[in-house]
Amino acid sequence: MRKLLVLFLLTSIAATAQRNLTIQEATYGQYQAFAVKSLVSPQWQPNSNTVTYLNSTYSALMQRSENNNWEESTMLTKQDLMTALNSKFPEEQFMMQIFPYGYTWSNENTFLFDVAGKNGKYTVFFDVNTKQVTNAIITTPEAEQQALSPNNKHVAVLNGNNIIITSGNGKNVTVTNDADAGIVNGSDYTHRQEFGINKGMWWSPDSNKLLYYRKDETMVDNYPLVNFGERIAANKNVKYPMAGLKSEEVTLVVHDVATNKKTTLKTDGPKEQFLTTVTWSPNGKFIFVGVLNREQNHLKLNKYDATTGNFVKTLFEEKATTYVEPLHNLTFVPNKNDEFLYRTEKEGYEQLYLYNTDGKLLEKLGYNDVVVTEFLGFDTKAKNVFYMGTANNGLDRQLYKVSLKNGKTEQITTPSGVHNIALNSNATFALNSYSNTTTPNNVSIINLKNNKTTPLFSADNPYTGKTVLPKMELVTVTAADGKTPLNGRLIYPADFDASKKYPVMVYVYGGPHAQLITNSWLGGASLFDYYMAQKGYVVFTLDNRGSDARGRDFEHVIHRQLGQTEMADQIKGIDFLKSKSFVDKDKIGVYGWSFGGFMTTSLMTTYPETFKVGVAGGPVIDWKFYEIMYGERYMDMPQENPEGYAKTSLIDKAKNLEGRLLMIHGAQDNVVVQQHSMEFIQACIEAGKQIDYFLYPTHEHNVGGRDRFHLNQKIADYFDTYL
Template sequence: MKKYFLFLLFSTFFVGIIDAQKDLTLKDAVSGQYRQFYPQHVFGFDWIKNTQKYSYLKQYQTLVVGEVGGEEKEVLHISDVNSALGVQFNYFAGIQWKDENTIVLKLGNQVVTYNLETKEGTKIELPEEAERATFDHQFENIAYTLDNNLYYTPVSEYHHLAVTSNEDLNIVSGREIARSEMGITQGIFWSPSGDKLAFYQKDESNVHDYPLLDINALPGELSSIKYPMAGQASEQAKLGIFSLESEQTIFISTQHGKENYITNVSWTPDEKYVMLAEVARSQKHMWLQKYNVDGTLAKTLFEEKSTTWVEPERPAHFPNKNSNDFVWVSERDGFDNLYYYSEDGTLKSQLTNNIFVLKDIVKADDGEVFFTATGEYPLNTLLYKVDLKGKQKLLTKEEGTHSLKINEDASYIFDQYSAHNVPNIALIRKSNGKEVKELIKAENTLEGYKVSEAEIKPIKSRDGVDLYTRMIKPHDFDATKKYPVLIYVYGGPHAQLITNSWLDGASLWMQWMANQGYIVFTLDNRGSGNRGVAFEHVIHRNLGVIEHKDQMDGVKYLSGLDYIDTNRIAVHGWSFGGYMTGTMMMKSPEVFKVGVAGGPVTDWKFYEAMYGERYMDTPEENKEGYEKTSLLNQAKNLKGDLLLIHGTSDPVVVMQHNLALVKKFIDLGIQVDFFPYPMHEHNVRGKDRVHLMTKVLDYIIENNQ
């Protein structure tokens, strides 16, 4: 590990900023982070099929094509597409390459193809309410959902062809299931040839209808969502397989429990089988299943069990197009590693034996698997490859956070990355990692503004575990003064707030807050992401307990610094961070003077089953854990000022959480503040976000005197 990651003293990157004159306004910080202050990037990069050419978008309206060993050329403006096809696209929306000359675009319900040589194309209009449009691999057909049913149409000529036609709105096809847990991001899975279409179907008949108020109607109306709370009746999932030729569908049901989960769907290269992971509702048992395309179970390939949870998040990958042998990701030995199996489920070899976290498989082809992982420093995202003999190589030697695309024959890699002292670099590498072409080296967009370098360092927990921290000081920091503190917290599973990236994972409003005379501090506690099983699973059945203790280790560290005013410590977080804000305010009321909890979980019995039961088991199985971790049972301890915020249409952490806590405070005779954001969901986005952050930070400043 390089020493500058442990003690990030003022690097040459920040030399030009120390004497900066411009103030960063809160409005600029909130709305400008991904606009005027976002470092120069390559947007919309893609490799062009069957070539060694690539494309990207210039200001989203001009298509640029380049060759790895040659020059770049502006080849098409969006106005040319509009003129040729009679459409009104403002930018190259959803651009993909059908072949080396033809692009496919999708904007709203319009789908077009355009051939750069003939300057001709096609256009179709899907139904206005169509969602989840998904192309087959040849871009010949597009599947989409409409209300609760699934349809498809040829891209060349619109025909509204129904895959399902359920009148019962409780039967939902083609959508994400399990509330998008366990790596589920879609509900439509085309076979490699496009001849068949697999899709999720869920029966939500037994799931509670949860009411959300729509104030835009006159009079107001209730709009219900399906929301299975922990321990309550849940959805029942199937996988449908539809044949475009026969127009018939067969369904695959779970083998070991009606409310078990189906996830990680993949087609074998020969299209004779579909593979999926069936996960017990308890999430402590997983069966990797191989089904024939007629819906019969061919074989249970293997099982995994855990006393905490198993959480398969990635489908099987096939490193050889001519074989059904597959690579599976499992954290069975404490960290996600790659295991190579024969198609009958026999373990051929363990390809990797890393003691760091694998993040994603980028590509598996021609006997090699390319994957991202943290490497030894858990704040990084690096690219590796491994062959089927287990020979592993690091391809990105530069530490940082890398985003990657690999071309069709895996001969070249597009790599765009940032780091603590690197705003953004985009380049092309050979498959061995050697740089062959630099596309962008971004300048620091904050040059000339009063911002400070974040200090990133690990501290030791009370029991000797490294906990990474980020500290942002005022631009005019004076070590002889005493500063109040704002602790920004999340702390929940899968999240990692501190990364080796531009701004170190921080939001620009933190720089504004620091310049109001604050130390802004963040700590990634145990239970948060990218640290492995021992670090992440210790929270099981007791959400918030270890996390709180780790956060207090951060407070202890701060208290040992001469420039910290320990009588003026505030805390703010959202969602799980809102829960942690409440936990810290109520379990350590003598420490925190003020807190702002946004969209907080207040009692895990109100939270949805898929997430809640993984970490807490059911309320019946873990009565003590639910009672111990409920903010309702800790509310009597509150001493400081607390502002509770919630979006009134939140479908993730439903508003019952916050209202139940407010009711508890009323019963206790304790005054708190509450602010709703009408019709906002789980996050307050758009123009109202400036209002939100003004509300949050003003409250902290005014009450932390």
């Protein structure tokens, strides 16, 4: 009897521990309560075999070194930093809750980090040997984006729409002084951050010159966004270059720090072209710019004189019948002013090519159908290049090494899964973290001289003893072309019983530069998908043609007809589901956001007999209302492709709506403006179709923070109520 009582108590405790996810956990749990053990913000000290990272409480900087058999030890604490800061600036009050997540090694002894004080923002240089602040550059509290010079003596900051250079001596130099807010200098929001643009200011290698974007958007139409938080709702205008209408005009300007003189690069051509892949030559004499026409089908890689701004020559041109999409700056080979790597998908897969500065192709560095996803670096003598690339039909990410001399390629990592690699500065060691559908995280050090691996740790399953995640499996579906294999993810309902029938929630995105299914922990899914499966849904996702990591032809098939091929493939996914005896064919719903919102609404109005419930967040409804840079790349101008715009517009398809559709929008959305959903709602009214609508008054394109709980609960409730 006593044994039975003990067994009963143990069973009761286990039953209590094993519970379903809460909506809060389903929203942020995989990054918080159920975060897989990993190294936080890992970086290699330059010219060393020591890797540093933050501890689990973000209170100290830890280290592992080959010299100590990769054993863990503490290098510095947050208190060490605070003590040094207070000693250097006794009158300041610093706000540092955790050890700076964004620390960056400057050399083997010094790292830098940003910290806020009552008097401004500080870029701090800290010596790990002396535990002292060796230098600090302070900028005004209003400073937004910033660029630190290579010699660490100057910071160029964006203050509003103008640039100021701040030096360690406290001297400020005004670089631009444009009173018209329509002239924006140095912003990374140039060309709306398309074409891989993530900065708007570039220092020359010798730190003597600052190159920056000058964006003139005075001629771009104002678009009204209403702030409902005011006593009387106030209008806020933003510049929105809508497809087929006037675009911004951009130039590149060089500011000489010593003379304060400015030189504009003579990037001749139409004013509405795009300036991309902006790169200084290592000697600082030249600037390379990818000049892309507004049609986005003709790229010229041009060379300009940094002193005069004069055009020197076009190194090469790239043309396409669909579109050319430059996404990366040039990478010069170390110690060579005349050789660089260029990334392009011109031959089918985004891969590396070695060129010289005369425009001569020296070597193709591509390997089979591998898509390069991340450039990692060179070895010591720059004989080999390391990069991350795809494998396993795009599901895996592996480490590759390629010879610059002959293009011979070797795959370094072998376990199937998604590997994340950090190389030390001379590429002798690699920190490798990888996961797959059965491995939460495996962390090791790879000796790249002999490919031997030193394990550091394997993470435990963070859900064990807390909740039981439903079964998930990766599946393959043949595309609508009858030949292309598509990656899918199927999550079974909790307590799955094959003799029962279950409703389905299809989670969809389907657009360019997005991949939802990977051979990684949880299969690339969010915990919200598992939350819905725990509630009794089959949750299904398919990466249709048009999505990422499968090559040019796989993606470009969508050109000029967004949504058409994507829907055809998604319906093949539905056919796959319907072949399962446990799927209730009369209870299929679909949910997606942004391009996924477009896909959701497209599927609901094109296949009303199939989809009974839909939730469309921030949906594109008519591509003529979308921005030039993204929209015209895939659809061309409305005047050039009227048939395509008419075919993909959902306004005229509102009359086909049969099921329950919840449309959600952020009132401050400056990406997919609210006009999209308003036009669709009006069309529903005119067609006598009922639609549910919800607005988040303070949010832009995505709903974040605590309001994300509200959003996910609303989505779950909608499916529970109507499916």
